[in-house]
Amino acid sequence: MHYQVDTRPRSVLTHEYLKPFEQDGVCILDVGSRDGAAFDRVRAQVTPGRLVALDLHHRVENGVEFLSHDLEQPLPFDDNSFDCIVCTDVLEHVERKHQLARELARVSRKGVIVSLPNTQHYSYIKGLKRGNMGKQYRFEVADGSDRHRWITYYQANTDFVASHFTITAQHDICKRGWHAPLSRIMPARYTINQFYACTV
Helix, strand or coil: CEEEEECCCHHHHHHHHHHHHCCCCCEEEEECCCCCHHHHHHHHHCCCCEEEEEECCCEEECCEEEEECCCCCCCCCCCCCEEEEEEECCHHHCCCHHHHHHHHHHHEEEEEEEEEECCCCHHHHHHHHHCCCCHHHCCCCCCCCCCCCCCCCHHHHHHHHHHHCEEEEEEEECCCCCHHHHHHHCHHHHCCEEEEEEEC
């Protein structure tokens, strides 16, 4: 497995790991997509077969199908429907995280890209002490609203992903500057997000 401490954002890493799938007729699913930006490079390089973004609204835009779907339910696709699936910072939002992970593996033919926040990062700890860990953790969030349902710890994140997929690369994302060398020494404290490229 390739391991790297990285200061690049998830979007850049996502585009990097989608490069091997850039071929005509490719089918890619982005689970929890807001704007379909994960597909920008693919659309510019090849003629894709099907690009689907599970979002809040039904629409077709720039060759991307946006489909509304409750992620607590099985995905509405046949087995092996997509060459690669992107699911970045989504699993911590769903109650049935294991079910969703199994669904990602079921509908993917080859690859899965996953990322999870690391709430052991010092900024979360500081926020917890000050009573401001982040709006998606606050008790006053309206019922039914989008929120984080799980506290995602560094090692537990990797264990979870490895229990459902074969991890081929892990990037521990940290802030720029002095954070990178500290992330290598104390990854749980200085890694703010964990990015995984996987196979099924």
